[in-house]
Amino acid sequence: MATKGRQGMAKSSEDHCHGLRCMDAGDLDPLVTEFTRHLTVLGHKSLTVSGYDAAARHLAQWLTLAKIAVADIDDGVADRFARHRCRCPGIRRERSVSAKYVRRVRRFIEFLGERGIVQRKPKPALPTPHRRVVEFQDCVTELTIDRHGRMVMRLLPALGIRPRSWNAQLIRDVIIAETKRVSLAYVKTMTMALRGYLRFLSARGLCRAGLDQAVPIIPQWRLSSLPRYIRSSDVETLIATCDQTTATGVRDRAILLLLARLGLRAGDILSLRLTDVDWQQATLSVRGKGRRETRLPLPQDAGDALLAYLDQARPHVADVRIFFMSNAPIRPLTGSSAVSDVVRSAIRKAGIPVPSNGANLLRHSAATAMLRGGATLDTVGAVLRHRSPDMTAHYAKVDVTMLLQIAQPWPGDA
Template sequence: MNELNAPVTRRRLLDAGPHQALVDDYARYLAATGLSHVSVRIHRGSALHFLAWSVQSGIALDHAGQDIVARFAAHDCQCHSSPRSLGQYYINRVDGFVRYLAARGTLPPQPVAEAPAVDHNVADWLDAQARQRGLATVTIARHSRMLAQILPLIGSDPSRYTPRIIRDGLIEHARTARSVHYPKMVASALRLYLRHLAQRGVAAPGLDRAVPTAKTWRLASLPRYLEPDAVERLIASCDPETPGGRRDRAILLLLARLGLRARDVAELRLADIDWRAGNIAVCGKGRREVRLPLPQDAGDALIAWLSGARPAASGDTVFSRLLPPFDPISSGVVGGVVRRAVGRAGIENAPSRGSHLLRHSAAIAMLRGGATLDAIATVLRHRSTDTTAHYAKVDVSMLGDVAQGWPTDGPACPVAPPLFGLVWPEGAPC
């Protein structure tokens, strides 16, 4: 049977029954927040699916339990002729619709997940990380997650900690870790936590020395970077006629010209830009503020973004999201800008696709342009030039100048003293 003679089957459509008005009201509510037409249609489809399932299951919305979203996520979808996979993003959209219905009184109030109680020693340590070391919120949150993985294995009573308990707990965690990087991060967080406990007198001193150190080799890896022409292709891939293109171009130029970190760009505020002096204030790791010169093209890109048509952001941050509620961007958004630009520019086999790719590229460009390691360390805000020495390994021309040639005079093989009383046979190859 060919396609022309194939029987035509009618697709069974979703039917919200008496709740169709709720779907239309929800669509109008989303459109009023500034959500795009495509996004409204996607959210509307998820809401329609939920209501059609409730009608087919005979669930009265005014008596629906608080586990209504979990029941929807677990159901065997036969709601229409083409069942859809209920991924986490799909369930999140349904959960947003359910909370909208609860806010207008159509559904009973939905429970709000309570944050788990934090041990007072852990809470005190996290607070000290913010006040004394000036760590960023995301770094403190990561330390908290890493510590939460090891505490069930070593216990929460610091007075009972011993070197054996510490090591056995870390070994057990390493056996079940989801990633090879997790044991190293857990060990680092635990080492800081044990030092804090010893300083407060609630744990034995020196326990941090019982934390094994991951075997690493200093400066063993090569920096991942792009050549200058590839960086320019990234920047040129942004469309200056659209708000998103202007924003992404300004972000890429700050990353590529000044080697900023993703968090530096995300937290940049209008007051940090001194237009008269032509510089910007950057508060990096440890909350150390420095002022960096603003290149002309990066400044022009910032002016184009700030003065052109863009979402009406409520805060004083320079960069905001392009979709409602137009909050300030995060470090993840900055990384996404670089990742999409790499795809648009058609750069294949990129060494990485995160924001640090342009930071490394900026350092390599400065090094090849004749800048000293001290100057590069100042721009990148490295506390020690030993960190900046990581980039010197890719300067092939400089390494060629200092490399020593292999000696051509003398014996073909170096003569070594007898080993264990045995003499190397004459004429034997090395």
């Protein structure tokens, strides 16, 4: 058997890696150690870190046996590693390498790229916006820059890059064509972006004046439906689903209470900073649409939940943002969907019927509860930070008692 083993080692190649000892990372051992330390700092569990450690050491040993220099590592090398038939006794018994194992190897290669050890694969180049689109983006508020820029860029191939040649018929035809490809709500936002772009060009003398009036109006009746909300008792049921013995439960309870008590948007939760909380005055600063900053009173239960999260569950990191993902790697919550997922999880646990399952459900429920509790429309609008009274008046439709008082009798009724 020993002779056979020595013969196997003599025939080692990139298709068969052999060895009598545990995986030996060789010259890469210090980097493997740094890699596992990095994963630990990111919050990965010890079992996960040991799995990454084994994969990284396996790659390092295979590179030596296959006579591949570290500087030559690329996606092609990772693919070859994934295809090799492993016969490493004591560590792996399977000849094939699983997809999960290969993902761990690729993560190690990414780590080497981040450290400048191997050449990183260049990211695919994004289309470069036209220079006038870039100038237009400079005039738009930060929250809408990317969205309006993308929408205008979508229309440019059909409009052409010479604004002076545009006319009303062309603009109408381009927008009408878009209504056949995407939803009316999307086209409505697209027309808003295009009008702004046309005004921008006109102000600089780059297109005919008044072309923004040629952009067709997309019919969409705002506030025609009833607000989607749940009863106050159901809101409390959602909040009660949070397991306060876990870090995730402590975090989710703080998020749910902020949504339910203050009617915050998902974006408000994502943008909260440690400096936004004034514990002495019991207030919370929120920067919503249009970069407007509003200071809201922080209710006792929401403040207690937030303090519990900061004290017990929030990772000890230098980042000033408040809410972080509960799973490794440690990183702030990103994207409104992450906040909506917290609401969906609570809905699923509570098992209650709801008209919608996003973060706005609690915002609408908060507004409805305030109105039914006797708050004026002005007060509700101030808490929700509505710029238009019409938005707040939308919630009056759910107060049936109030509507009955002002409803006119049907002609012919006795």
